[in-house]
Amino acid sequence: MKVIFDTDPGVDDAMALYYALAHPSIEVVGITTVFGNVTVTQATANALYLCGLTQCDAIPVAAGAARPLHKTPEAPPAHIHGSDGLGNLPQRDSVIGFAVEKDAADFLIAQVRANPHAITLVAVGPLTNLATALARDTTWAALVQRVVIMGGAVSVPGNVTATAEANIWNDPHAAQLVFEAPWQVDVVSLDVTHQVIMPAQLFERLAQRQPHAAMQTLNHAVQFYARYYSQRHADTVGKMHGCFGHDVLAFMALTDPALFQTLDTRLGVTTAGPEEGRTVQLTEGPARHTIYTSVDSAGCVKAFEATLAANWLG
Numbered sequence: 508m509k510v511i512f513d514t515d516p517g518v519d520d521a522m523a524l525y526y527a528l529a530h531p532s533i534e535v536v537g538i539t540t541v542f543g544n545v546t547v548t549q550a551t552a553n554a555l556y557l558c559g560l561t562q563c564d565a566i567p568v569a570a571g572a573a574r575p576l577h578k579t580p581e582a583p584p585a586h587i588h589g590s591d592g593l594g595n596l597p598q599r600d601s602v603i604g605f606a607v608e609k610d611a612a613d614f615l616i617a618q619v620r621a622n623p624h625a626i627t628l629v630a631v632g633p634l635t636n637l638a639t640a641l642a643r644d645t646t647w648a649a650l651v652q653r654v655v656i657m658g659g660a661v662s663v664p665g666n667v668t669a670t671a672e673a674n675i676w677n678d679p680h681a682a683q684l685v686f687e688a689p690w691q692v693d694v695v696s697l698d699v700t701h702q703v704i705m706p707a708q709l710f711e712r713l714a715q716r717q718p719h720a721a722m723q724t725l726n727h728a729v730q731f732y733a734r735y736y737s738q739r740h741a742d743t744v745g746k747m748h749g750c751f752g753h754d755v756l757a758f759m760a761l762t763d764p765a766l767f768q769t770l771d772t773r774l775g776v777t778t779a780g781p782e783e784g785r786t787v788q789l790t791e792g793p794a795r796h797t798i799y800t801s802v803d804s805a806g807c808v809k810a811f812e813a814t815l816a817a818n819w820l821g
């Protein structure tokens with residue numbers, strides 16, 4: 508599977524990127540960055556850094572949107588991901604990388620046009636880059652093989668407000684454009700990501716097993732992130748000291764579909780008012796969205812560890 512990863516790294520984004528790089532059936536052919544967990548400048552620096560650490564610096568990284576389409580941007584959640592997006596790393600190795608000249612939306616359009624019906628988009632941040640590409644090229648959507656997003660909360664509460672999940676909250680207008688576009692979207696939402704707790708110890712084990720800068724970096728970031736989640740969800744996540752894997756489940760939906768149950772439906776987004784950012788099931792129109800309704804949590808954790816523990820770092 509050739510994938511372009513649209514991301515705001517971000518700790519769970521880093522987890523997802525390393526899962527994708529480690530997985531034998533995924534080829535990451537490009538990364539596009541977006542504001543969200545951090546500024547887009549920091550997200551781009553983090554994507555380049557994470558790739559540099561794994562000697563995957565040949566993967567092109569294109570910088571994307573710095574702010575939402577219409578709403579007033581909010582400060583990044585430094586208390587969740589750290590002010591650097593990677594759990595406040597004490598230092599960084601000197602890994603130098605540069606983003607490509609094209610911005611994210613132009614990069615997405617060019618790559619998909621050069622590889623029609625061959626590229627899957629995995630988008631795990633605010634959907635601003637995808638929405639911008641849809642606006643710039645109105646026939647582009649039909650050439651994308653598949654779209655998987657991490658975002659939304661369909662039958663469960665949100666994580667920013669009572670009804671809104673962070674990626675949709677950060678740019679509800681972009682999410683609405685992505686849901687309305689003429690393509691099928693797989694929506695990996697909090698309905699399943701809140702069912703999968705990644706134990707913090709798992710990352711310690713991985714870092715001990717592979718004393719490589721990439722795994723040390725991921726472990727540092729996850730330990731920071733797990734402190735937040737263990738406190739916020741003391742009765743569930745806190746009991747085993749861990750965190751939600753959120754973004755990595757978007758890749759697991761591709762690599763391990765048997766771990767999930769899904770439902771074909773149609774979603775819309777509330778773009779204003781007290782329920783701003785809510786993903787709503789619509790009763791009219793063709794079913795163009797596959798929502799993920801349940802997941803084999805233990806199976807996900809096991810598959811994640813097996814993939815990261817394999818010999819992918821050389």
Ligand code: BDR
Nearest residue numbers: 517519520631673674753
């Ligand atoms: C989503 O929001 C971000 O903070 C995470 O990286 C994930 O993409 C979870 O709501």
Ligand code: CA
Nearest residue numbers: 517520631632
């Ligand atoms: Ca993310």
